[in-house]
Amino acid sequence: MNAFDYIRPQSLEEAGRYLTSHAHVKLLGGGNTLLLNIKKGLEAPEIVLDVKHLPGLSDVRYHHNQGLKLGAAVKLQHLAAGLEIRRHYPLLHQTAQKLASPQVRNRATIGGTLAWASSVSELAAPMLCYDAVCYVWSPRGKRTIPLSEFYVGDGRTALARDEIITHVHLPAFPTRTYGVYQRQTVRHDGRRMIAAVAVLAIRKQQALTHWRIAVLGVDDRPKRIPEAEELLQGAPSFEEVEQALALVQERIHPQDVEYARADYRRVVLQSLLRHGIMEVIQHLQGSRS
Amino acid sequence: MKHEIEFIINGQNMQFTVDSNQTLLEVIREELGLTGAKYGCSTGECGACSVLFNGEVVNACMVLAPEAAGAEIITVEGLAEEDELHPLQKSFIDHHGVQCGYCAPGMLISAKALLSRTSRPHEEEIREALVGNLCRCGAYADIIKSIQVASRARR
Structure with missing residues (x-):
């Protein structure tokens, strides 16, 4: 792999400073796509920011009226095994069980997987059906992007290069x-x-x-x-x-x-x-x- | 960039200096000399490099070494206790779960992860657990049988 600096920022603000001050910064979640691209020489970042340990990004919260809040660093394995997902978002549960392999699901994060904007990105399918909305942070402020507007084609997303997905929100759905x-x-x-x-x-x-x-x-x-x-x-x-x-x-x-x-x-x-x-x-x- | 990291591997506390762009697999194999985890595809598809990372099976070729700081790692070398092979290892020998042997460490690690959450898995659950482990000899039938027999032998 090409040389880069691995950095584990302690806060969104610290991550934001790197994103603003360097041209080639990549966010690391589970690394399944990023490391592959670096190994293949498709990407050569100067800095790899390991954002999955940032405070709050691994939270999962369900409320019967407000729906589900999934931190961007929550692992795909949680979607395949978590009780609240199985009970209230069975389509997400069902899809997540088929995603890749246990090895990949134990590492891959929700934010990183959604940001992989390939036309065959399987997590997108149930998330689109459940009207998922991405909550995004950058040094310039916060905004929300409905997943239906998140993918802009040819592997690209609506994210600006200084933006970080912090969590994803799914509204509550009736049992029927x-x-x-x-x-x-x-x-x-x-x-x-x-x-x-x-x-x-x-x-x-x-x-x-x-x-x-x-x-x-x-x-x-x-x-x-x-x-x-x-x-x-x-x-x-x-x-x-x-x-x-x-x-x-x-x-x-x-x-x-x-x-x-x-x-x-x-x-x-x-x-x-x-x-x-x-x-x-x-x-x-x-x-x- | 260099990183001073500390992790527990097969119960032993280790300290290392690693580069940002080294993988966990390189450290395990080349620095520690634990060559059980194999270098296969290097793209996270074949599972030959599977290890337990904080109890969960991952591909060590797709983990950066500095990410392992503070982690607890178990490789195939950590399955046996003293001179006693793990029941899965014995079963792989008895039921021909090992053909050329290249995939076996990864298969064993995936099987270990499965049995730690499901004590008596059905064949379908075993197949699901092995989705990320390729066997180019095509010994899947005997591998699945080895795991089934080992799980039945446990209390």
Whole structure:
């Protein structure tokens, strides 16, 4: 690896000073992407700032009205194993269990993983469905970025270079919420993704509302398809489900990769999404009483 | 940049001077001479370098040495007690969980982490726990069997 200085700042302010005073500073969370990029020579930072020990960044707090606050340094393994996640955000729990490997989940942080803005970044799918909002700090002040505006395409995020994600907030969801995550990958650990989709809805009396569709691997970023979500509001008929699927096809731009052609990725996505939507409908309407 | 770090490895307190860009795996293998953890892909995919880091399995090739300051680390060399092999190690020998042997230290560490939270894992749980460990001999069936037998043998 190229030489760099490893620094463990004690406060956000100290981290901010490094981000302001040096041109090539990289934030270190679990390091799964950063160290790989440094080893490959894709990045050559002067300073690697280990921000995962900063005070408060490992906090997890759940409140039945206010929702879930997840510190940016919370490990992915917590999403896969934490009781409050399993009980109140089962889609997040379900997805996290499939993320990479135990070795990676024990190191990878929520902030670092979200900031990895690849189109196949799996954590983004459930987070988009749960309307996650990133809370960001910089020496210039604080701001919030809804995850739906966080990914700006081609592996980039809306973060400025002096900004640090401090935590992520998910609103509270009623118990009549149901979501599924479906993926097709070449490898068991999720690498070499062909396509993936997360679908979520809430049952309100007889209607299914708050539809969320998040797709991976089929565009230049993880993204929601709001027009298709709109079509499903209420109690969607088979025809409306097919219309929504057709609309999703118009909104995606998959690329050829060595293990899957773009048109194949479209077909796989269509199938995963149809299955996902039907499962959500079945589950929420089947449990009607 | 140099860092004076201290950590506990296999129960022993150690002090080192490390560079910012050294990995934990380099320190374990080259400074300490503990060559059980293997250098495999170096990209966090194969799990040959798995060690327990504060009780959790991680890829030592993807941890910077200065990050290990204050940590408690267990490598495959730390599984046996005195001259007595760990039940997992015995089972790997008895049930042919070791073929060429390169992946075995990582497999053992992942299995150890699994058994410390689930005493009687199902086959599916074992498979999940080994997702991050590749065996290029393809000895998975015997590895899984070794772990199953070892878990049943424990009380």
